Amino acid sequence: MGRFHNLISIHDLTREDIDLILKTAAEMERLTGQWGRLLQGRIMACLFFEPSTRTRLSFESAMLRLGGNVLGFADVSVSSAGGKGETLADTVRTVEQYADVIVIRHPLDGSARVAAEFATVPVINAGSGAEEHPTQALLDLYSIWKLKGRIDGLTISLCGDLKYGRTVHSLGIALSRYDVRIRLASPPTLRMKPTIVQDMEQAGIEVTQTDSLIEAVTDVDVVYMTRIQKERFPDITEYDKIKDKFRITMSEVKRMRDDTIILHPLPRVGEIDPEVDPTPNAKYFEQVYNGVITRMAILRLILE
Amino acid sequence: MGRFHNLISIHDLTREDIDLILKTAAEMERLTGQWGRLLQGRIMACLFFEPSTRTRLSFESAMLRLGGNVLGFADVSVSSAGGKGETLADTVRTVEQYADVIVIRHPLDGSARVAAEFATVPVINAGSGAEEHPTQALLDLYSIWKLKGRIDGLTISLCGDLKYGRTVHSLGIALSRYDVRIRLASPPTLRMKPTIVQDMEQAGIEVTQTDSLIEAVTDVDVVYMTRIQKERFPDITEYDKIKDKFRITMSEVKRMRDDTIILHPLPRVGEIDPEVDPTPNAKYFEQVYNGVITRMAILRLILE
Amino acid sequence: MGRFHNLISIHDLTREDIDLILKTAAEMERLTGQWGRLLQGRIMACLFFEPSTRTRLSFESAMLRLGGNVLGFADVSVSSAGGKGETLADTVRTVEQYADVIVIRHPLDGSARVAAEFATVPVINAGSGAEEHPTQALLDLYSIWKLKGRIDGLTISLCGDLKYGRTVHSLGIALSRYDVRIRLASPPTLRMKPTIVQDMEQAGIEVTQTDSLIEAVTDVDVVYMTRIQKERFPDITEYDKIKDKFRITMSEVKRMRDDTIILHPLPRVGEIDPEVDPTPNAKYFEQVYNGVITRMAILRLILE
Numbered sequence A, B, C: 001m002g003r004f005h006n007l008i009s010i011h012d013l014t015r016e017d018i019d020l021i022l023k024t025a026a027e028m029e030r031l032t033g034q035w036g037r038l039l040q041g042r043i044m045a046c047l048f049f050e051p052s053t054r055t056r057l058s059f060e061s062a063m064l065r066l067g068g069n070v071l072g073f074a075d076v077s078v079s080s081a082g083g084k085g086e087t088l089a090d091t092v093r094t095v096e097q098y099a100d101v102i103v104i105r106h107p108l109d110g111s112a113r114v115a116a117e118f119a120t121v122p123v124i125n126a127g128s129g130a131e132e133h134p135t136q137a138l139l140d141l142y143s144i145w146k147l148k149g150r151i152d153g154l155t156i157s158l159c160g161d162l163k164y165g166r167t168v169h170s171l172g173i174a175l176s177r178y179d180v181r182i183r184l185a186s187p188p189t190l191r192m193k194p195t196i197v198q199d200m201e202q203a204g205i206e207v208t209q210t211d212s213l214i215e216a217v218t219d220v221d222v223v224y225m226t227r228i229q230k231e232r233f234p235d236i237t238e239y240d241k242i243k244d245k246f247r248i249t250m251s252e253v254k255r256m257r258d259d260t261i262i263l264h265p266l267p268r269v270g271e272i273d274p275e276v277d278p279t280p281n282a283k284y285f286e287q288v289y290n291g292v293i294t295r296m297a298i299l300r301l302i303l304e
Helices: A015-030 A053-065 A088-095 A111-118 A134-148 A166-175 A194-202 A213-217 A236-245 A250-255 A284-303 B015-030 B053-065 B088-095 B111-118 B134-148 B166-175 B194-202 B213-217 B236-245 B250-255 B284-303 C015-030 C053-065 C088-095 C111-118 C134-148 C166-175 C194-202 C213-217 C236-245 C250-255 C284-303
Strands: A043-048 A069-073 A101-106 A123-128 A155-159 A181-185 A206-210 A222-225 A261-263 B043-048 B069-073 B101-106 B123-128 B155-159 B181-185 B206-210 B222-225 B261-263 C043-048 C069-073 C101-106 C123-128 C155-159 C181-185 C206-210 C222-225 C261-263
Touching: A015 A134, A015 A284, A043 A053, A043 A088, A043 C053, A053 A069, A053 A101, A053 A123, A053 A134, A053 A284, A053 B043, A053 B069, A069 C053, A088 A101, A088 A111, A088 C284, A101 A111, A101 A284, A111 A123, A123 A134, A123 A284, A134 A166, A134 A222, A134 A261, A134 A284, A155 A166, A155 A213, A166 A194, A181 A213, A194 A206, A213 A250, A261 A284, A284 B088, B015 B134, B015 B284, B043 B053, B043 B088, B053 B069, B053 B101, B053 B123, B053 B134, B053 B284, B053 C043, B053 C069, B088 B101, B088 B111, B101 B111, B101 B284, B111 B123, B123 B134, B123 B284, B134 B166, B134 B222, B134 B261, B134 B284, B155 B166, B155 B213, B166 B194, B181 B213, B194 B206, B213 B250, B261 B284, B284 C088, C015 C134, C015 C284, C043 C053, C043 C088, C053 C069, C053 C101, C053 C123, C053 C134, C053 C284, C088 C101, C088 C111, C101 C111, C101 C284, C111 C123, C123 C134, C123 C284, C134 C166, C134 C222, C134 C261, C134 C284, C155 C166, C155 C213, C166 C194, C181 C213, C194 C206, C213 C250, C261 C284
Parallel strands: A043 A069, A043 A101, A101 A123, A155 A181, A155 A222, A181 A206, A222 A261, B043 B069, B043 B101, B101 B123, B155 B181, B155 B222, B181 B206, B222 B261, C043 C069, C043 C101, C101 C123, C155 C181, C155 C222, C181 C206, C222 C261
Antiparallel strands: none
């Protein structure tokens, strides 16, 4: 279809781009059982310079379900790219001889864009540095749209570690393409960066900030929970205090509206109590499936 | 066919279940060259929380030969499942969104059953803890049945480390569904657990125990050899003494009947002398191929 | 076609064998877009006892493009072959039950030949020890033949580390099947082994040696550059001196004829300046693609 060549940053996408991806994902879901030949004979290379089983397997499942094939590495330690000091530019110009599309995960900010500059085949960013994870943001939007029937007009809480989580950065930017109200709920030391908040406000979004999880889950359409990582706290007692305050249990679920959905990029450690899993609010495992569907849509838009 | 959803433990299988698997394996072998489309479009996820190249490649070969696809991880160190403290329940509920069947290998007893409790897709146990390795037991049975023409009425020796080897535990239980005589031959410190021996005896099986390998190989239909692991011995001189006594060489083969077959789950280290390999008794590499066939049968029964 | 069963060493190949591989590669390139079914249903096992992402992905891409499937391991640490002390002979006799062809990379000289002796399925050497890397030599020859239209009559410089690089050893032997002139350019401590030089001279090849890179790049058809590894130098200042002398920059390119092509087995570290990449002389990334094509030809010749 030609509109997309690479998918590097959510910043590059207009609302029209995002809507097209969501609609294509919905179409992929309608086509369930008739996927088998769409990308037959095509090869996807997964270059994971940091391990991420979840994202890698989601992309692989998407490509295999479309009839395509997969190669690559899951861990840079088995790659000469790591051991022998090759530049990313050379790795990319080599791997594009083996595949029709490159999916890259890399610990450095900007790495996916560098890859795209040197590649002639399309490049998809599967997470780079602390800033970008565009396909996660798109699958989050698809989950919201599919489960709530719309995005415009919703009130959405982003909760947990908003400072270091690349998921919420990309999602915040993506949401600001829509007419939504956003609540940011985090411990004071893990607030979202002011520049990202400003970006959202300049896009006309109403943003409120709180350090109360109860406030964040009350009377909203979507609660988007993220993990608070122990490593971020120099003082472990500080972590223990916060960890228990930013935890969704049945007590928080009872404060929610019946139609509030709970999302989470996973993996979770303790921030959503497993007793919440059977509630109709819990949608985080369905969200995983939506990830496969969304990545199928992206691969199709890019490769067909 | 609906009879099997999961395959977790040999304890769950009746003789009729096992016979159906063996017959399906024989049918798969007859179909050689016509496998290509049976599981087309289906995806198998391999979750190997401890490495096992042999078992993993055998399952992958089975799935690929049936026209299906494979994804997963070979080593928990490249999996967020390991690093980020996710529970097995969450890993399983995530991965089932990517695949149609989960094959799991895990160091803890009971792990495969936990996985099956949380999964909606079928789960196959590829080795859990010290107790269970049901697909190995089934491929061993298939090898015996195919090579000897029957299982009932046979005399079968299980030799080597009977205490720690999960292979012989599952095989012992599986054999007790049939009318066989079993000889257990091991060093005194590596005897099979009394509870498993009791289970076999209660099933009506005649079980004799010995610490003489010569006795174990004389006038039997099947010699099933296993590896004695150095790590099990606090005293290395003790190991060296035993190691040489539990070793099949041409001298042991000469004591065997012409129609005695030698099986081994592999890998071997020194417990079968390579000079035995060309003898007509040695069937352990053919047994590897039977493993692919048996796993094809299991995948077909579970997925079709 | 039956001419090839294994591909272990360039020493085993006559000029007719090599010509057939080159012609088959050219035919594969003409067939672009019509590869999809040639090796459908066939399985290639990759046994990489030392990591080599580049070679592994090139073989995998070749097999997948031909419609075949791939399994194996990328790193011996996840293989029981490594951890449990199994012999290479046993690993090979096991893996051949899972696959139709074995591609092996191993740190020891002679390992691929040992594998081939024990296997009944074909074995392809993907790099063994310090001596052999036959498929690299064949893809180098195919690149030269395709880009220059012929091999006979050419003047070819092999540059860099000629002592330890297995690539240039195999390539030197392969080139001596043709009527070429060869210049060997290396630091005095990294000269090609006299035995290999003698082999080439006995084959009737004119061989000259120099430690001047400028001399090596002037008035030749092909400059084949290789990496000089820091680890080879006990004295780091010695390395720094040599490193800068054996480096192709625009200044060296300006000394070349317009039709001189630059090849490199990759990865490079600093021995070709990236400013050379856009020149029409630089062919090392196209060479990577030729590698996939050449390996498709080899797989086809061996498996069809």
